[in-house]
Every structure is written in C-alpha cells, then in structure tokens.
Amino acid sequence: MTNFTTTQSSSLLMDDPQGPGYPARPPSFPYEGCSDYPSSEYGIPANLESLVHTSETKTPDGEIGTYRHHRAQNCVDELAAVRQVYETLDAGNPNGKHLQLDGCRKNAWFARQKDTGIVKVFSSACRLRWCPMCAKSKQAYITRSTSEWLKTVGYPKLLTLTILHTELPLSEQIDNLYGYFKRLRKRKAFSKKVDGGVWFFQVKISKIDGLWHPHLHCLISGLSIAHSTIKRIWKEVSFTSEIVDIRSIKDKDNAARHVARYAARPSELINLDIDKRLELVEAMHGRRLVGTWGNARSVSLKPPKSDDHEDWESVGSWSIVTGLLENDARARKIFNAWKNSLELPAGVTCKPVDDFIAEEYIWGSERPPPGEYQHTFFEDN
Numbered sequence: 001m002t003n004f005t006t007t008q009s010s011s012l013l014m015d016d017p018q019g020p021g022y023p024a025r026p027p028s029f030p031y032e033g034c035s036d037y038p039s040s041e042y043g044i045p046a047n048l049e050s051l052v053h054t055s056e057t058k059t060p061d062g063e064i065g066t067y068r069h070h071r072a073q074n075c076v077d078e079l080a081a082v083r084q085v086y087e088t089l090d091a092g093n094p095n096g097k098h099l100q101l102d103g104c105r106k107n108a109w110f111a112r113q114k115d116t117g118i119v120k121v122f123s124s125a126c127r128l129r130w131c132p133m134c135a136k137s138k139q140a141y142i143t144r145s146t147s148e149w150l151k152t153v154g155y156p157k158l159l160t161l162t163i164l165h166t167e168l169p170l171s172e173q174i175d176n177l178y179g180y181f182k183r184l185r186k187r188k189a190f191s192k193k194v195d196g197g198v199w200f201f202q203v204k205i206s207k208i209d210g211l212w213h214p215h216l217h218c219l220i221s222g223l224s225i226a227h228s229t230i231k232r233i234w235k236e237v238s239f240t241s242e243i244v245d246i247r248s249i250k251d252k253d254n255a256a257r258h259v260a261r262y263a264a265r266p267s268e269l270i271n272l273d274i275d276k277r278l279e280l281v282e283a284m285h286g287r288r289l290v291g292t293w294g295n296a297r298s299v300s301l302k303p304p305k306s307d308d309h310e311d312w313e314s315v316g317s318w319s320i321v322t323g324l325l326e327n328d329a330r331a332r333k334i335f336n337a338w339k340n341s342l343e344l345p346a347g348v349t350c351k352p353v354d355d356f357i358a359e360e361y362i363w364g365s366e367r368p369p370p371g372e373y374q375h376t377f378f379e380d381n
C-alpha cells in the first residue's frame with residue numbers, strides 16, 4: 001500500500017513591509033462606522049495610529065501580520081527562492097515578475113456573502129506559476145476535482161513513469177518524456193486496459209548522480225494491468241527505460257492530494273541551486289504540468305471564473321479589521337466569523353474606516369476595485 005505524505009517548508013515569517021502604500025500620518029478625523037468609536041467623542045483611535053505606521057497588527061491572542069504574512073507562513077524560504085529566480089530573469093525590468101510576486105496576497109479584504117452571512121477573505125493574487133501561495137490554491141482545487149473523479153472509478157491505480165538519467169538539457173529530457181508518454185497511451189496493449197487518467201509532471205535532482213530525474217505520476221482507471229506488461233511497453237516506447245511503478249490506490253483522497261502537489265509546481269525551487277532553478281523555470285515555460293485523457297477528460301484542472309461578485313459585500317480591509325481587533329466589537333465579529341465559519345449579521349462592517357482612508361489617502365487604499373468581490377482563487381481561507 002502506498003504511504004502518501006506531504007511536506008511543508010519553514011514556518012518563519014517573512015519580512016513584508018507595507019511600503020509606501022500607507023499614509024505617512026494617521027488621519028485626523030472623527031470617524032464613524034465601527035461602534036466602539038462614536039464619532040462625536042473620539043478622534044483618532046489609538047491603535048489606528050500604529051496600524052497606519054506598521055505592517056504588524058496585534059490581537060488579544062497574539063500577533064497577526066498582513067494577509068501576506070498569514071498566507072506565506074509555511075513557504076517563506078520557497079518564496080525567497082522563487083523571487084531570486086524571477087529577479088534574475090527580469091534582468092532589471094522595473095515592471096518585472098518579481099514585483100508581481102511581491103504584490104501577491106498583499107491587499108486583502110473581508111467580504112460577506114449577502115444571503116448567507118459567510119465571510120471570506122479576498123485578495124490580490126500574482127498567479128505566477130512558481131508562486132507557492134498561488135500554487136497552493138491551485139493544488140487545493142485540483143486535489144478536490146481529482147478526488148471527485150477517483151471516487152467514480154473502480155480500482156484506481158497510481159502509475160509512475162521515469163526515464164534514464166542523462167546529461168541532456170532538461171528541456172530535451174522533458175520533450176522526450178512527454179513524447180514517450182503520448183506513444184504509451186496510443187499502444188493498444190495499454191489503451192484497451194486503461195480507460196483514462198490524470199497525469200502530473202514532477203522533477204527532482206537525483207541524490208545518487210546529481211542529474212535531473214523527470215517523471216510522470218498518473219492516476220489511472222481501468223482493468224488490471226500487470227507490472228510486467230507496463231514495463232515492456234514503456235521500454236518499447238522509451239527505447240531505454242524499464243523503470244515503472246504501478247500500485248493500487250487504497251485512500252483516494254490521499255492519493256489525489258499526494259500527486260496534486262505537483263500540479264502547479266513540479267518541484268520546490270528551494271531544493272535547487274540557482275543555476276538549476278533557472279534551468280527548470282525556463283525548461284517548464286509554456287509547458288503543461290498536468291493533464292487528463294480518456295474517461296478523466298471531465299476532470300476540471302482550473303477553477304471556473306466566478307460570476308457571483310454581486311453576492312458579496314466588502315466589510316473591511318484586512319489591515320483595518322485586524323488592526324481594530326483589540327478595541328472594536330465589529331472588527332472582532334468580522335474576524336471571528338471568518339476564522340470560525342460563523343454567520344456575520346448584516347450591517348456589521350468596518351468599511352467606513354476604509355472609505356475614509358481611501359478619500360484622504362487614495363494611494364493607501366486596501367480595497368477591492370469595483371466588481372472584484374469574487375473568488376479569484378480557491379480555498380484561500
């Protein structure tokens with residue numbers, strides 16, 4: 001039986017200053033909207049000053065950073081490794097991808113679904129392939145859609161196909177691997193037994209010889225197929241490699257989770273030196289990392305674009321809500337509704353504070369643009 005495991009990287013918090021996106025001085029105004037501060041009695045709430053001056057906010061339970069801090073907690077080192085690659089490839093471009101990466105999950109806001117009172121956090125997303133935060137979101141979606149498909153098929157199996165290690169450029173090796181795989185699926189001895197499947201590309205550096213180790217994991221359905229048969233066909237189509245593995249799947253959810261880790265990123269860059277990182281990112285440019293065939297063609301690999309933005313309303317930016325937690329009942333209600341999946345009653349909002357800041361300091365706004373109240377990524381909460 002396959003022992004599926006998942007790995008996580010460092011939990012160190014990254015350094016992520018808000019930069020110039022916040023006002024240099026706290027707003028000097030009586031504000032309305034958050035119930036603990038009646039506008040006629042209070043000027044600047046004490047913690048609003050610290051809020052607009054720092055990227056860190058505090059709660060009664062401890063520290064809460066920016067939303068980006070929250071999302072990046074388990075991938076700080078990977079994020080740094082990815083940034084180094086994009087910065088190198090950007091070669092001084094002032095609008096390069098490393099800056100898109102820096103903006104990922106930076107602006108975030110709480111939104112309430114008008115009908116149900118459900119609260120979610122929506123945010124900016126860079127959607128760069130190697131961004132670990134965007135990859136995690138994509139992985140969650142593919143895990144779910146793949147699990148759903150696995151549950152509909154009998155006797156699913158995990159097939160792993162590898163090629164011999166060589167010193168050929170990685171790009172060439174991937175061309176070969178994908179080509180062999182295409183030929184495998186066309187072989188009658190294979191296609192009459194295997195109804196379809198979902199494939200995922202993964203690549204590592206071999207600990208034995210230091211060479212690239214590209215391979216494919218496939219979740220397949222169909223009749224039983226002998227290891228010796230697969231081995232023979234793979235050798236015929238790849239000319240050299242007999243290295244295949246096939247095993248039954250006992251835990252379908254775990255199997256989907258295991259392979260979907262590669263669906264968005266075929267490798268963690270932190271494990272590679274900078275030259276290998278660059279070679280990998282360039283070799284994978286424009287290539288698919290995951291695909292379906294046969295009876296798995298219906299498996300969705302990309303979240304459909306949501307058109308439910310009319311159903312959601314902003315109830316405050318991440319900075320404002322988390323910054324007011326200690327002193328504002330509405331902020332606490334919003335935060336707790338999000339954290340504990342509770343219903344938030346209509347009318348509980350910190351949006352007026354955001355509105356004020358947006359009016360006074362346009363460049364300090366951390367709010368969705370009009371029409372952006374929608375799911376831009378999957379299971380980011």
Ligand SMILES: [Zn+2]
Pocket residue numbers: 101104105125126127128131132133134135
């Ligand atoms: Zn991202």
